[in-house]
Amino acid sequence: MLRKHGLTSDLVVDATMVNAEGEAPRQGRHGGGPLLGHPRRRWRELLRVVVQNQNxxxxxxxxxxxxxxxxxxxADTFPELGVTASxxxxxxxxQSMLYFAFYGMGKPLEMLLDRGTSKPDKYLKAKPDSLLKDGVGLLILDPYGGEMVRVALAVTPFPHRQALYNI
Known part of the structure; x- marks a missing residue:
């Protein structure tokens, strides 16, 4: 939703801010203090949620x-994936060590001896975390970019507009 439509605050043209007592004082575009932002009037676009294929x-x-x-x-374990030879x-x-180190296919194995003078085709920055107890885990990737990048930072402050994902 963020990539396709941006932030909700990017789409609101006019809103009535309502506090807990139901009063609607006007204090600028984003209200302030204890106000609960509730869009009450019109939107730039009518958002329609469409079920999309995930990849x-x-x-x-x-x-x-x-x-x-x-x-x-x-095929025995996950037939719904339809894995084929291609x-x-x-x-x-x-060779898989070169592949997973982002050097791609067809590179000479001697590249593994290189101590940092050549650059891989891609870049990876990782932060490992260790689980101390077994249990259910969850990793959420919020995709940014797309419509998020189109809106200038000065219009609606959001410092992560140029990022690809929030993890």
């Missing part, structure tokens, strides 16, 4: 056989 990509190693073995295992790349384990 996700998972990269992993299958170390117990060939591509055909993986396809068979995936979804898989078969390579030696050492």
């Amino acid at each position: 996700a990509q998972f990269e992993s190693l299958y170390l117990v056989g060939t591509r055909l073995g993986l396809i068979s295992a995936m 979804d898989c790349i078969e390579m030696m384990w050492i």
Whole structure:
């Protein structure tokens, strides 16, 4: 929703701010203090929620056989994914180290000996966290960009407009 429509406050042209007592004092565009922002009048656009297909990509190693073995295992375990041979790349384990280090396909294995003079095709910054107790986990990725970038920071302050995701 953020990528497609931006922030709600980007779309509001006029609003009546209502406090807990039901009073509607006007104090600028975003109200202030204890006021509860409640859009009451018109919007720039009428938002319509459309169910969209979701797309996700998972990269992993299958170390117990060939591509055909993986396809068979995936068909038995997750038939709804419809994994085919074209979804898989078969390579030696050492080549997968280059692939997962963002150097891509077809690069010489000697690149693994390089101590930092060559740059990978992509960049990864990671912050690991350790779980101390087993339990249910949840990771939420809020996609930014799209419509979020179109609205200038001066119009509606939101410092993360240029970001791709919030984790």
